[in-house]
Amino acid sequence: MGSRASTLLREEEIEEIKKETGFSHSQITRLYSRFTSLDKGENGALSREDFQRIPELAINPLGDRIINAFFPEGEDQVNFRGFMRTLAHFRPIDDNEKKSAASSEPPLNSRANKLQFAFRMYDLDRDDKISRDELLQVLRMMVGVNISDDQLGSIADRTIQEADTSGDGCISFNEFMKVLENVDVEHKMSIRFLH
């Protein structure tokens, strides 16, 4: 934190990030100082180890997937822009934004984009479908050792059954969105970034 952080981040960059992600100036500087505190190698980019150093993330069943979500396809360094771009998904939706969103393409923190992020937690091979196996993996990770395979399998089957309207045995993104239509995703998937 402090002066070193802000001098390394130029004003134009802050403006660009602001336009792209919608964060405010102070939020961006604050997140930048967090970025630099994570970046032990001090090379301006975060690697997977930097993330893995966060202790609570290590315990999180989805820890690996969350880390992977920060890194674009095939890369293993993420710079500050990429960091912010990922975090922008979790900015709370403002009311006035909702109205203006219809004009251009939806902002990063729209409901659809938030759900897309969650969808990607399941769908590792990025084929836009959650297969039964992918679902089982995640369930197993979340649930642990105490349920037998059969029971877990039946829970997974039921989940697919409830969502799958096309009958292909997998959950597509649209089906995923439909299933969660009653869940208040805009609020659940938001972090209150302090001003």
Place this chain on the structure above:
Amino acid sequence: MATQWTLPLLLFSSLVRCLALAPHGERPPPHNLPPSLGFNSSDDGLSVDVPRALRVFSVDYHHVQAPFEIVLWIMLASLAKLGFHWSGRIPAVVPESCVLIMVGLLVGGVIYGVRHSAPPTLSADAFFLFLLPPIVLDAGYFLPGRLFFENLGTILWYAVLGTFWNVLGIGLSLYGVCLVAPSSLGGVSLLHCLLFGSLIAAVDPVAVLSVFQEMHVNDQLHILVFGESLLNDAVTVVLYKLFESFLRLPAVSGLDVLLGVCRVMVVGLGGLFVGLFFGLLAALTSRFTSKAQVIAPLFVFLYSYLSYLTSEMLHLSGIMAIVTSAVTMKQYVEANVSERSNTSIQYFLKMWSSVSETLIFIFLGVSTIQDVHMWSWPFVCSTLILCLVWRATGVLLLTAVVNKLRRNAVTFRDQFIIAYGGLRGAICFSLVFLIDDFPKKRLFITTTIVVILFTVFVQGMTIKPLVELLDVKRKKRSLPTVSEEIHSRLIDHLMAGLEDVVGYWGQHYWKDKFEQFNKKYLRRFLIREDHQAHSSILRVYQELERREQRGEDEASAVVDTRPHSRPLLPEEMDSIRRILSRNLQNFDNKTPAYSRHTLHQQVTMDRTRRPLHRHQSLGERCSYNTGAQQPQGEDGKFSDCQRMRAGLSRSHTVCSISPRPALSDPAVLAASAGTRPGDPKEVLPHRQAPAEKTPKKQISFILENDK
């Protein structure tokens, strides 16, 4: 209509009671004369006069008087409730509490008319010791825990600050009114006004519950109003006792005021701790009830009631104690006792609280018929107006502040309902009777009754149409789905992880921390060995299968466009939810070992299939790991890794296991189904590069594969 026969029934039972009742303490009950004397000494005994012989038939009412009367009152209450639900359109318009008060008024009026003296009133002791605890226990046991804790900050904000605001506001303005009209209201000092303010400002959980549960507003609004009504008890109790003791003191200093504020904290936290203590005790006791399952529900009630009594004894907040104990013991008790005991607990709780609530309202009605009412237009009207005004302004101000800190802002409509839903009830009523006698006490009693009747009748009846008029968000009525549950959990984990990345200690962070603590210590200690994981799962699985088979025979009458899936019944959903919540993040149960000395126990313990764990040791532990790591790090070839994996596939634990199984993903892919050998190929290049860069990193691999 059914009303035709319930009403005469009620009147009949009340008549019986009038004839039978003796007003409390007015007449000593005549005792039973020996039969040889053969004549009546009281008009209550109706014995056949057979002189100097054995009485074949006699009635001895006084022998059973007390329990008989109690039972008759409860019978009246229950019959009234039955009648209410059988009457056609009344439940839609008038809330139950109103009808019960009216019945009470009727009965009170009848009693008064028959006996020309005041009917028995609700004694404060009976109310606080017997009638209130079941209701609060029921509320605490069925409290939606997750929602409550998510909104806890806001609820506390409303409960503590809001009550302070209301009390001081109403007290001071009433004093102003008394000063303005000294003719009728002289003799009411500032302290009296403050005392009155403290008891009239509190929102009553009983009234709120009875009105809101018929309304089905959205869960958040419900929990805000209801949580506030529960938690403001601490503040109310303290302020009331404070002002009462101030009244007895010759002089009040600033120090006393400061001590009073400290006392609020002590009372609240003290109640909390007492509740926690008894809740944990109950959980522990329920662990051992397997041999005597029938009395398991009794422990729940006994411990909760004990916590209430203990905190009342210590002048702490009894409501907070009982709510805390219920919330604490619930998950452990549910895991420990059998299904039937669980059902019994729930049923009895509902039954007792229902009876209590009905009795309270009936007594409210009966006690309104008093001998002497002191009426004063300015006082009563100003009290009513001030109550509404101060509550509204309080809610507005507090919400404006708290909305800045919440994720989910409280809308204006919700605020209106919160302000309008501040019903007063029997707690105010009992408290006003407990005031030390002073000339204007009757005035206070009358005003309290008026305020209660106003809030319950006017506000209670109009709030439902208002909710519909304002289009307040209602409770979602859709059937629960497993998908929602699972995806919500996923999102929870996701958000917790993201909060860690951002370094923000938000709700998810603390919730996570608590869950870990819970799994690690509390559940192990308080839940039966064999119930740690399994029994309910098997039950649910079988239940699911049973229902599937039955479901195929039945015609699907449920709203369901998809022919294949069948919506889950709430009980099933509950069971699945319970499994999931019990087992999520449950890695640690079988990985307690820290050092390699316990490796063998580890390995033999775990026969079941486990996900792969790749643990990030914290530096000092696995110094011998590098051997395992090197093949992967230096070669960077897929085949080497695969070989290593294959070699380790026979449940070898390579090195120490920290109790935090962590990042496991690409490894999970490789092991889980065994059907996608291609995946490790893609993911490995990611993995190897960082491994090469930081050879010092201690990464231990634990691969277990059951296939």
